[in-house]
Amino acid sequence: MSDRQPFDLKAYVQDIAARPCFICGLARNDPAFFHHRIFEDDETIIFLSKYPTLPGYCLVCPKEHLEDLAQDISTDEYLRLQEKVHLLSRALKSTFDAERIYVLSLGSQQANSHVHFHVVPLPSGMPLEEQQYHALMAEHGILQIPDDEMAEMARRVTAAYHSEIADRC
Structure with a gap:
């Protein structure tokens, strides 16, 4: 695994609080919000984190720009979204030989208000002190993965x- 590089969290927080919703931009195919896509249908978009x-x-x-998991999403919509989280979890586990898959819903009304789930494979053999929240916190640095490697991933x-979709059928 690549070493983590420092991440300017203060600049990131200022940026996300001031700019339009990046998920909506990605869903509209705005090149300013490009991310490497994994899956997309009428309701859902899945992509690699930048x-x-x-x-x-x-x-x-x-x-759709939905902000409140409890109020903006019906039970049926939530279950369809979670089915995709589960399928992605299985795909990530097999692709990365992951020990565990982390799933979190983050964001706030101040920034990144669009409902989204972070789905992250924990590599096998990672030391315990580098797992869980530590593994997910940008404050501990981010991976600088070249675009061609991101595309291949x-x-x-x-x-x-x-x-996984085919096996389900």
Whole structure:
């Protein structure tokens, strides 16, 4: 695994609080919000994080700008979204030989308010003190993965994701 590089969290927080929703921009195919996509349908978009702390770090989001998991999403919509989280978890586990898959819903009304789930494979053999929240915190640095490697990673995860869909049928 690549070494983590320092991440300017203060600049990132200022940026996300001042700019339009990056998930909506990505869903509209705005090139300013490019991310490597894994899967997309009418309701959902899945893509690699631009600021990964671990290889294969993905986000799963409804395409529609919804902000409150408890009030804006019906039970059926939530279950369809979670089915995709589960399929992605299986794809990431097989692609990265992950010990565990972390799933979190983060964001706030001040920034990144669009509902989204972080789905992250924990590499096997990672020391305990570098697992859990430590593994996910950009404050401990992010991976600088070249674009061609991100594209290849996206291709591998996409293939595994589609294999999971086929196995489900």
